[in-house]
Amino acid sequence: MASYEAWSEARGAEIIAAHADQQGATLPILHALQDAFGCVPAQAVPMIARVLNLTRAEVHGIVSFYHDFRAEPPGRHVLRLCRAEACQSLGADAVAAHVRRRLGVDWHGTTADGAVTLEPVFCFGLCAVGPAAMLDGAPLARMDDAKIDTVLERAR
């Protein structure tokens, strides 16, 4: 279970400055912001633009291009399910349908109690032990409805 800092302009500026001097600094900055705040806060976009000498539109274009970056912090737990072909061949679609029904959310949704955010992933490289998933970064193999239920019990 991850805990994130609340947005603070001073902290945001500090993170941006820490990574701004490297070549091609945008992705390292965005990752560092998301590691700290759980997302890339909208307030950070003009700050990044200023430091990297880009327009706000350019920075927005970069942030929105990449699937990883969230606009809001996730729930207390993040469950990532693989949706790619190797996991499909072992029933990943059915497991995903079960999870969405049980949690009452769609992809990228967070449960009403704020416990779990559900995210799709296209391949963890666990293609020999699928269907694969990760809960808060811990890898999970050979998921089925019963096993994922046990996992969800832990995610409160």
Add this chain to the structure above:
Amino acid sequence: MSTRVYVPRDVAALALGADAVASLLRQSGDVEIVRTGSRGLFWLEPMIEVATSEGRIAYGPVAVADISGLLDAGMLSGGTHPLRLGRPEDLPFLAKQTRLTFARCGIIDPLSLDDYRAHGGLKGLARAKEIGPAATVEMVTQSGLRGRGGAGFPTGIKWKSAADAVGAQKYIVCNADEGDSGTYADRMLMEGDPFVLIEGMAIAAFAVGAAKGYVYTRSEYPHAIATFNAALDVARREGVLGDGFDIEQRVGAGAYICGEETSLLDSLEGKRGQVRAKPPLPVHKGLFGAPTVINNLVSLASVPVILDKGAEFYRDIGIGRSRGTMPIQLAGNLKYAGLFECGFGITLGELVNDIGGGTRTGRPVRAVQVGGPLGAYFPPALFDTPFDYEAFAAKDGLIGHGGVVVFDDTVDMARQARFAMEFCAAESCGKCTPCRIGSVRGMEVIDNILAGDKLEANFELLRDLCHTMKFGSLCALGGFIPYPVMSALQHWPEDFHTMRHEAAE
């Protein structure tokens, strides 16, 4: 003296409980635990190995509940037990392989440079320094090594162009954005033998005159990222890096298209990962406008053994224009799914039936997708196709990065075709129209077909659309997505005439 027990820390082994096994073993007496990568026999993970007087003896798959029984059976001296597998190198799945690129993976401690050296590491780099940059490039050319990302471009020729290019700064970029479903070779090497990549990149840098290297790793591989960063620290501390050449790892952000080399370069530069028009080629104008060698991770990791054992040794393995070995990744619905490195030429049927043991579910094999989401689906009727760049191209397919994903007879091939278009629509960088718009129209046409609407006209439209995407797209995403779509339509037309399609999300 304590007994040494090897327990993998490959993420697949972790997913199956390897950490708990290691910590219980550590408490269970006089054992020294060495964490390794995986040998790649994933149905046996966690597969642990005990160092005995007769060599390493493997047991697996080991669950926490098995440990007390294993210890009672004398596992620490190689004792008999139902989970005892014997010497790993005698297991048929390993005995049939030719492990060159993966020679050390699963055997050594991935972060011990001494282990790496003791198993032949750094000999390739030493040889390169001995013979000089030009002879190094020549040796890689003579080996016949071709790009293992799938394009199959001769690695030596790429290096020669970069060596000849003029530039104050040159870069070596490793493409570790292994996004194809069914592939995990890059991940396994980064977790199990990261120094082989560092050595391969150091050889490339020496050969073309580059001072800086980047490894672009996908964010879905947190364990590989951590291990590789730790390996970079060790390599710097021990002087393998830092003296004229250094490597930095950068992490992607969930965009499949960044596995395409020019998108990857734009992403490294801090931009949206959009495909560049070629020319200019990256070897002339690549990262930050400088001459750049961008190679797949497996290509770079195959270079040390070529330098060490010689171009001829490597070239003598394989068939046709596909020389050397390919780490083939058996995945999906297979009984024995795992990493199988062998010379080119093995047939698809041997891989799926003989090596892979058929499906995990026990049902008949219906379709095999080779080469990731852009690869064609092959029916069993094409199982005589040898694993070779040209042979797969001749059957309207591709080997890609070597992923083989098996489906049983419950698969709905129309649904797989629609998924291919859906995936392309979600992952298109948006720069060219055939890919950006074609993939969305492709989904719509397949939906219309599945609704039973004007079938013949819509089949014709789908073929026409695939033709446009194949020949009009800027890169392999839009250009190759017709392979899974058209192969599904060609080999399983009956699936497109049913009404059982459920709209994918």
